[in-house]
């Protein structure tokens with residue numbers, strides 16, 4: 001970890017102490033940020049296209065560094081018009097937004113690098129927990145010719161993000177997987193079988209999806225499991 005350069009006043013996101021890397025392969029890097037109520041990150045720069053998902057939501061303010069350009073925010077297709085309007089109104093009149101558990105958005109920071117910091121509201125009753133999935137290499141993920149089996153949340157020219165809900169004792173197999181990528185467990189308990197091994201995965205864990213996918217994912221919990229599947233196109 002490098003100490004923030006006081007002259008420029010920000011660090012790259014991979015050096016920001018509250019953003020902890022939890023997974024990395026050639027195509028994706030995933031980090032987790034846990035923000036206690038009232039805590040702010042250091043100013044940091046994002047310069048890779050990034051998908052964000054809230055494991056534990058709350059009220060948050062993002063403050064762009066003075067004099068630096070903004071990056072557009074792409075909201076999920078499934079977000080209703082009323083929720084979109086509510087976010088816009090909160091942003092304009094309160095300068096902060098209330099995000100729900102499972103909230104997903106995307107920022108095209110490769111073309112629009114952004115320097116900002118995030119501040120969790122002091123009124124939050126719990127720590128906020130956010131995951132960021134950086135797209136490191138968009139042209140190598142292998143893709144199959146299958147249709148997506150979940151609900152498509154965000155689609156760009158390089159990735160597709162779909163939300164899958166698996167009922168208890170149900171699962172996914174190769175027929176549900178359409179390309180190389182990562183699956184993020186938004187909630188639930190799963191058993192993942194791959195290459196003769198079996199591993200348990202819980203909320204916040206990452207499952208690497210190879211292609212062709214020969215394993216299986218089963219919901220072994222008592223509740224529906226919710227997954228976010230990010231694959232290259």
Ligand SMILES: [Fe+2]
Nearest residue numbers: 044046116118
């Ligand atoms: Fe950030």
